[in-house]
Amino acid sequence: MNEPFDLYPSRTGNRESLLPRLDPVVYEDPRYSHSEFSLTEDQVASYEENGFLVIPDYLPELVSPLNEEIDSLKDRMAGAEELYTEPDSNALRTVFKPFAHSRLIDSVSRDPRILQPVMQLLGSQAYIMQSRINVKPAFTGKSFPWHSDFETWHVEDGMPRMRALTAWIMLTENTAHNGPLYVVPGSHKRYISCAGRTGKDNYKTSLKRQTLGVPRQETMREVLEDHDIVAVEGKPGSLVIHECNLLHGSPDNISADPRTILMFVYNSVLNRPVAPFGGVEPRPHYLSNPDTAALEPLAAPLTEEDIRWLGAGPAPATARVA
Numbered sequence: 001m002n003e004p005f006d007l008y009p010s011r012t013g014n015r016e017s018l019l020p021r022l023d024p025v026v027y028e029d030p031r032y033s034h035s036e037f038s039l040t041e042d043q044v045a046s047y048e049e050n051g052f053l054v055i056p057d058y059l060p061e062l063v064s065p066l067n068e069e070i071d072s073l074k075d076r077m078a079g080a081e082e083l084y085t086e087p088d089s090n091a092l093r094t095v096f097k098p099f100a101h102s103r104l105i106d107s108v109s110r111d112p113r114i115l116q117p118v119m120q121l122l123g124s125q126a127y128i129m130q131s132r133i134n135v136k137p138a139f140t141g142k143s144f145p146w147h148s149d150f151e152t153w154h155v156e157d158g159m160p161r162m163r164a165l166t167a168w169i170m171l172t173e174n175t176a177h178n179g180p181l182y183v184v185p186g187s188h189k190r191y192i193s194c195a196g197r198t199g200k201d202n203y204k205t206s207l208k209r210q211t212l213g214v215p216r217q218e219t220m221r222e223v224l225e226d227h228d229i230v231a232v233e234g235k236p237g238s239l240v241i242h243e244c245n246l247l248h249g250s251p252d253n254i255s256a257d258p259r260t261i262l263m264f265v266y267n268s269v270l271n272r273p274v275a276p277f278g279g280v281e282p283r284p285h286y287l288s289n290p291d292t293a294a295l296e297p298l299a300a301p302l303t304e305e306d307i308r309w310l311g312a313g314p315a316p317a318t319a320r321v322a
Helices: 041-050 060-076 103-109 112-122 149-157 217-224 304-310
Strands: 017-020 052-055 083-085 092-096 126-136 144-147 164-170 181-183 190-193 230-232 239-243 248-250 259-268
Touching: 017 217, 041 052, 041 112, 060 092, 060 103, 060 164, 060 259, 060 304, 103 112, 103 126, 103 259, 103 304, 112 126, 112 164, 112 239, 112 259, 144 149, 149 164, 149 190, 181 239, 190 217
Parallel strands: none
Antiparallel strands: 017 190, 052 239, 083 092, 092 126, 126 259, 144 248, 164 239, 164 259, 181 230, 181 248
């Protein structure tokens, strides 16, 4: 069988370049544009232009239950491979694949208030390719450098096209001081083919301190000549959706306030991964989910009664199939 042609080569040597984007940002399909929870035309236009969308105070009732669940999850998953610590300490940095260990988080990923807008933007059904809880401890939470998620997912996971996005919930206030996400609006319209070559098991170090897939300073200077840097701030319960090729990063948390977010990476079922384009072995299941069955939105948004009923514990696999 012929190998798929690489439309977005990266990490092929010392050369770094800005390439044109060859895929739409928003995929039109009327089947996914007329639900009760669809985004407005203005919201879709803003997402298409800027590469991200912030919906303030969208899910405030989920904040307290999710924070309690995450505290419990840290204990239940202690010692698991899916937990990563800060680069310079043993403080927790990231919990991967939390939906597989929590009925509540699994259900949140299928709440129609999230999944319906996701399908609207992707123009198809979707599955969770990756999920994570990012924690930035007060004073010690470290930065993430500039990068495009798609570049890594393409090179290391085999995602063929730009038909994915990340939807994430602020579980603490995101301020200018506690290491918020920085984005470069409009940067998703070009692709940075980064320098370097991907070694074996690169993820074991890159998830603590990323060096590959990080644009050089001269490349970022060129990008920033006609683009601004924006800090994504908001109250707990705000929902953020950002496009897979949007350049983003975050600074150290220099405040006394920790920052916690719950992230779901949704990939179109029409964009399932192939062999990694970087010629490496596929990454573990918690970084690129092998279960690519389409998700079915819940019949209605989660209620307080639903949350009490779900309780703690792993999600049944059958709950995720459409």
